[in-house]
Amino acid sequence: MANIDDVAKKAGVSKSTVSRVLLGGNKVKPSTKERVLKVIEEMNYSPNTAARTLAAGKSHNIGVISSYTLNDPFYSAAGEEIYHVCGEMGYSTLFVINRTDKNEHKDPIALLHGKVDGFLFMGDNSVTKEQLEKLTKMELPTAVFKTGEWIPGIIQADTDNIDGACRGTEYLIRLGHRRIAILTGKENYYESIDRMKGYQKALEENHIRFESELVFPGQFSYDKARNLAKEIIASRATAVFCFNDVMAHGFIQGAGECGYRVPEDISVLGYDNIMFSNYDSYVHLSTVKQPIKEMSAYLVRALIAQIEDGQPPVQKIFPTKISEKETTR
Amino acid sequence: MANIDDVAKKAGVSKSTVSRVLLGGNKVKPSTKERVLKVIEEMNYSPNTAARTLAAGKSHNIGVISSYTLNDPFYSAAGEEIYHVCGEMGYSTLFVINRTDKNEHKDPIALLHGKVDGFLFMGDNSVTKEQLEKLTKMELPTAVFKTGEWIPGIIQADTDNIDGACRGTEYLIRLGHRRIAILTGKENYYESIDRMKGYQKALEENHIRFESELVFPGQFSYDKARNLAKEIIASRATAVFCFNDVMAHGFIQGAGECGYRVPEDISVLGYDNIMFSNYDSYVHLSTVKQPIKEMSAYLVRALIAQIEDGQPPVQKIFPTKISEKETTR
DNA sequence: CTGAAAGCGCTTACAG
DNA sequence: CTGAAAGCGCTTACAG
The missing domain is CATH 1.10.260.40 (lambda repressor-like DNA-binding domains)
Structure with a gap:
């Protein structure tokens, strides 16, 4: 050659x-x-890019490390945006899959070290705290999505899950609902815990009693939600607040199979604002919207600012918004 | 550092x-x-991996270039398998998105040149013929998925679409169907063209007249299929052969919305054998199965064989199989 | 506008 | 088992 x-x-x-x-x-x-x-x-x-990178001391590449295989709807939207913003700023992206809970491949940091100018992690378990600390020590610019806790030296973007769930619940209350069931996420996930807190907070502020029989363990799963639909309807809830959109779609499917209609028989509110499945959906879901694109763009820009101009790492909590569509009334 | x-x-x-x-x-x-x-x-x-790669003359990385954003169901399954087999063989994967029809980023070949020992392309428009020729000239081992034509010097895996569609149609005929509607793919795609040929061939061999009013332009799209459902049912077809699974699911959804049941009222056969959407589906689709995993593994192994032992590039046509599930009778 | 030279951080025969 | 040295293919001051 x-x-x-x-x-x-x-x-x-x-x-x-x-x-x-x-x-x-x-x-x-x-x-x-x-x-x-x-x-x-x-x-x-x-x-030869290896030679070029070595000689110039910079690669103009960002390593994007995801714990998700290639098809999580939330993070694929983020990945798209990361890819675009990087492109705009003259950077390329190298995607690597990593799950800290499995151990098939070598450390993605080692894999990419010397190939990229900065790291961006997305997805639960995409990175351990130790890895982040190591990166900080090595002075490698690093950004992460939604960790739930502030780590010094790391660029972060997150949303306030307590606030988001609180607003979502308030929105349903404002529509007149009093029996609001919830489909919760995986236990131990800080998102699940915080969203639960937000739900309870909203009830309290509106003097509605919290009833544990309205709490359904959805585990962030489409199928779990689908299977629980009958039971939820039987609970005489007039609305169900799903802690992610995936469950909301699962619930709607399950409710339909039992002969119930949304929102005529029951209102459904999601959380995330993902494009469900890979195809346009006819269900226009009302949801608590997380600004995925803005968050992604923020992380990329902050990362490149640190790489190129030595800007200090920043973090930002993004507000959620209620997106009112057709599944609530 | x-x-x-x-x-x-x-x-x-x-x-x-x-x-x-x-x-x-x-x-x-x-x-x-x-x-x-x-x-x-x-x-x-x-x-520093750049230095290491430069000095050793090999990176132990495979560049996987996909035209799909991170969430195409067919290629995400392929991507997973590629990732696994590479891992087994001591290789890491670098994923890069590239669409030859857009032009936002620089050439992925230039991007990865020197960083990877071989290239693996997947998805329509992930690579042009010129790029493949360039790669061949540069003696860079290269594998591609499903191109529809044999390119010398390139490792390839494909299925026989004529044969697959022929068998699928025969299968429906054997079940007793005579009026078999088809939901076709995008025009100009060789898969669409070949599957159409296979359908016609099977009809001919079974002395069934081809009727153009049974041909519906599905464009490989879920929504198109969903919208055409009513019309297809009105055509008095007793079975519909969809040229991909995505359309099959769209049709089933649309048929359900019109009050029709599958397979009681109409049989549905898909093509691909994908996991539909990102979640388990309750619809167990009968389909013409393409061995995605086997094809992926084959490409990776052939690629590494060429990289390490200088094995000549190979190609293979994989057989399809009918996977009989619950949507046909 | 252009060239010679040093250097980026490794690996790998070669010699011991 | 270990070290000195050459070399991988570039970039980048420096000098002209």
């Missing part, structure tokens, strides 16, 4: 000059530039 | 020795190995 010396020789210039036309910035006499370009074309030359 | 010289100095050895303990293969006296390891740990040292 041709390298820079071959090109230089054939074009009758030094490799410095070849490098300059490749990099674009420095002035090269148009005629020699043209000649070099022609040789590059002819020889099918493509610079 | 510490480099190999820092480690060597602190451990009182040469960097050759540090390199040896890092690589693992060569014999290093246990006591010095231990000492070096301790220093590595202390200094939080992690070798």
